[in-house]
Amino acid sequence: MKLLILGGTAWLGHQTAAAAVSAGHEVTCAARGTSGKPPAGAAFLQIDRDADDGLASAADRHWDAVIDVSRQPGQVRRAVRGLRGAADFYVFVSTGNVYASQREWGQDEDAALLAPLTDDVMGSMENYGPAKVACEQAVTEGFGSGSRAIVRSGLIGGPGDTSGRSGYWPLRFARGGRVLVPDVPRQPTQLIDVRDLAQWLVQVAEERTAGVFNAVGDTVPFAEHLEAAAAVAGPPGVAAVAVPAPARWLREQDVNEWSGPRSLALWLEDPDWHGMNARSNARARQAGLQLRPLRQTLADTLAWEEAAGVARPRGAGLTQAEESELLALLDAVGAGLSGK
Known part of the structure; x- marks a missing residue:
C-alpha cells in the first residue's frame, strides 16, 4: 500500500x-x-x-x-x-x-x-x-x-505522552510514600494506548474500513486506574500509600483538574464531562481495534518516563513540594473533612 x-x-x-x-x-x-x-x-x-x-x-x-x-x-x-x-x-x-x-x-x-x-x-x-x-x-x-x-x-496515552496524563500516576506511585489522590473512586477514566490506535489506523487504511468510529479505551473507574498504576510501579523504596482528599477541599486549595500545573491527572469533578471518559467503543472493536491491558500501557509509560528523566517538568500533576504542602494541610484539618 x-x-x-x-x-x-x-x-x-x-x-x-x-x-x-x-x-x-x-x-x-x-x-x-x-x-x-x-x-x-x-x-x-x-x-x-x-x-x-x-x-x-x-x-x-x-x-x-x-x-x-x-x-x-x-x-x-x-x-x-x-x-x-x-x-x-x-x-x-x-x-x-x-x-x-x-x-x-x-x-x-x-x-x-x-x-x-x-x-x-x-x-x-x-x-x-x-x-x-x-x-x-x-x-x-x-x-x-x-x-x-x-x-x-479519546484520551491517548502511553510511551511518549508528554502531557503527563498517563504517566503521572505510575511515576508517582513508583516514588513511594504518601500519594495524594482525589476521592472520586467511581469517576470514569478511558485511555487508549497510542500504539494500539496507530496500529488500527493502519489497518483501517489497509482494509478501507469506511465509517465513523470512537477509538477509545475501555472505561475504568478511577480507583481501578490508580490500583493499576500502583501495581506496575512495583515495590518502591518506601511503600506507597494513597491518601484520598475530598474534591471540594482540593478545589479550595486551587488544585486543578485533568492536567496542567498544580493538577491531579485525569481528575474531572464536573459530571457534565464524565461521559467523555465513558464512550462506547463497540463499533471500533467490531472493526478490528485491539486494546492492550491498561497495566501494560501504564508500565511502558512508566519506563519511558523514567528514561526521559524523573526530575523533568511535566504537563500534568503536582510537584513534590506542592504535594507535601497539601498533605500537611490535609493532616491539619483531619477528620473534619469527612463527608465534605
Whole structure:
C-alpha cells in the first residue's frame, strides 16, 4: 500500500508511520519537518499545509490511502481538494470533543455533534471540537461516506505522552510514600494506548474500513486506574500509600483538574464531562481495534518516563513540594473533612 501520512513526525503520526513501515507499506510523511523526523523506512515530503498549493507535490502522485491528523479546517479543506483525485481512501483522526454533550455514559457515534467552525483556522482550544467537526464534514463532502473513515479518538496515552496524563500516576506511585489522590473512586477514566490506535489506523487504511468510529479505551473507574498504576510501579523504596482528599477541599486549595500545573491527572469533578471518559467503543472493536491491558500501557509509560528523566517538568500533576504542602494541610484539618 502506498500510504500518505499528513504529518508523521510528531507523536501519533510518528507512531502510525512506524506501524505502517513495520507492516511493509510504502510510507510517505508529508509535513513542514519542524516537529521531528519521520521514522526509519519512511520517505519525507516537505509541504506547507497553510499555503493554497502546499500539497501540490503530493497531489501529482497516486495514494492508496491518506491519514490526516490536522485540527485546522482550512488545512483539511485544502488537502481534500488537492488529494480527491489522487487518493483512494481518506482516514481522518478526529476527537470525542466533537460531541455536543460530554455528560452521558455509553454514547455511540450517532450522538449529536457541535456546530462546525466556519473559520479556516482554530484560534484557541475552546474551538477544538467545532474545528474537528468542520474537518470531518470537509472529508465526508470530498470523499463521500464510502471512501473515508472518521476516527474519533479519546484520551491517548502511553510511551511518549508528554502531557503527563498517563504517566503521572505510575511515576508517582513508583516514588513511594504518601500519594495524594482525589476521592472520586467511581469517576470514569478511558485511555487508549497510542500504539494500539496507530496500529488500527493502519489497518483501517489497509482494509478501507469506511465509517465513523470512537477509538477509545475501555472505561475504568478511577480507583481501578490508580490500583493499576500502583501495581506496575512495583515495590518502591518506601511503600506507597494513597491518601484520598475530598474534591471540594482540593478545589479550595486551587488544585486543578485533568492536567496542567498544580493538577491531579485525569481528575474531572464536573459530571457534565464524565461521559467523555465513558464512550462506547463497540463499533471500533467490531472493526478490528485491539486494546492492550491498561497495566501494560501504564508500565511502558512508566519506563519511558523514567528514561526521559524523573526530575523533568511535566504537563500534568503536582510537584513534590506542592504535594507535601497539601498533605500537611490535609493532616491539619483531619477528620473534619469527612463527608465534605
